[in-house]
Amino acid sequence: MSDNSSLRTPSQRIAWTATIAISTLVFIFLIAPILAIMPLSFSSGSYLTYPLPGLSLRWYDDFINSPRWMNSLKNSMIIGVASTLLSMVLGTLAALGLAQWKSRFKPLVLAFVLSPVVVPGVITAVGLYFFFAPIGLTGSYLGLILAHTALATPFVVITVGATLQSFDTNLARAAASLGASPLQAFRRVILPLILPGLASGALFAFATSFDEVVIVLFMAGPEQRTLPREMFSGIRENISPTITAAAVILTTVSVILLATLEALRRRNERLKGGGA
């Protein structure tokens, strides 16, 4: 399986070593900035430099006791959870429909449904800014939730759609033939099988909203500022160690999301492997 066995000539060995060396440097490039910023949040000093003068939790204390930061964390959660729920409903229904729908317009509809992912954030934001302002949806939670749902739904459609594609419809037929009502078949057979796909979709949707800043920049009033929005102003004005504390909190959320997703993927693969 491994290529190492086929490395017979010296030039091949050199090429392989070079690949490993370059890749190692790229891995460092990818991961080092994220790791470098973390210890700074535990610094007892107020400069963002190494070596640290000492360790403390004062910047986390600062974060927790700052109404501005805590409010932004709360807003991120409210908007993230609400737009995840909404995009799950819309996206799952659409994925179920698209899986059955046969039409020559299907690629076009699919392209339209996925287009929010491709269109530059600024364009969506400017469009929404013009469109939502006259109807009072700028500076409101509802406006941000609707906008984030539009951005997040394509990911739900993709992940749930992929799960449905690998779903064996014979299982549903088997359930029906064994006397299960459609609802029972859905709850007992279909749902457990597509649940990991639904969960992955939800994680993608939440991550999209949780990380989004361009639309928030245009549409949020001071009351609806999210965590990334607050970080944006913080970086613009003056990078205090409190921002690094915020960064660690955000990264922790990302790691939890990523780990959950990975666990779901493994579970799914195991289920598939067991069936084969």
Add this chain to the structure above:
Amino acid sequence: MTAASLTEVPLKRRLRRAERTRQVKALALVLPLLVFLLFTFAGPIAGMLWRAVDDREVRQVLPQTIAALANWDGKDLPDEKAYAALAGDIQAARAAGTIALAAKRLNYALNGFRTILTSTARNLKAVPEAGTAKETLIKINSAWRERTTWTTIKDAGGPITGFYLLAALDLTRNADGAIVAAPPDQAIYRDIFARTFLISLGVTALCLILGFPVAYLLATLPPGRSNLLMIFVLLPFWTSLLVRTCAWIVLLQSKGVVNDSLLWLGIIDEPLRLIYNRFGVCVAMTHVLLPFMILPLYSSMKAISPAYMRAAASLGAPPLTAFLRIYLPQTLPGIGAGSLLVFILALGYYITPALVGGAADQMISYFIALYTTETANWGLASALGAVLLLATLLLAIVYGKLVQGQPVTGGMKN
């Protein structure tokens, strides 16, 4: 035989009807999302595109003037009727407080028009007597003797205009209506588009150079080890864009980790300028976009069977030849998909250049945002947005053709 065909036809029809019901039900499931996106996505973008050509401000503020100029050929100064109409409009607009609205729009087309209009409005005490309007207006401001002043008003008469779209491409109409290059002080957008394009291209190239060996390594290693190393790609991918941008500022600033280390090692004597310039923008953007290159490359390499390379070797091809002639061509779809994806995403970048770039490194999105929120030149912002949208969609169509049938991975970030 007749009996069989008699029962067969209704069955076929019943099946077709059942299928049609199924299709309608399927469409009904997609419909809520389509309606939702119409309201929260397509509608707003269509609205923005409409603003790029919408030109009704001057028409609303100076309605009689626009009407009077409708039949003016633009060769000589307009007649007394037009002057009288303008005087009447200015009086009415001053009473309504709408002068500034028209002045702002006209000033985009002709620098200094704001002053002409506001000074005229200030000095025009009463509606001039019949037949003296021309004389009165020219006495207040000699600009009313210039043909270009009037062609500017006529051109801005709307209701739709190509003015903003032309301006977005550094073009304008001269007094005779011909499309010419915009004056140098306004001709900045081609440079900005070129800069956006160059930065995106550079970042794409960097991503490809850095991403290719990594994707190759991940695709060649045994699954256990490559899954472990994949974390190095996926963790940054999932980390907030703001966190990563912030991290680069902390690393690259003049008292940052990189400069400190280089100073300590004695490689440099004074801190290098690594951020708030083009270098910083390229580094940070490459960092953010690299996973979008690695993942499609990885999946295209994963699909290449090692048997091909073994076959090439057994047929006597030297390793380099086998790589160049057998392996590399098979990665081309992956290279194309990854490069296009990175390029498309880079084109629309706003947050990263805004935070780690200098004034000369801002990309087109920055100016769209600037004209929307700061100067409120919505027509120009929309026109620039229209150009960016067109470029993005064209590339996205090419991308769509390229990855047809392949699964899409995502988690797009700007």
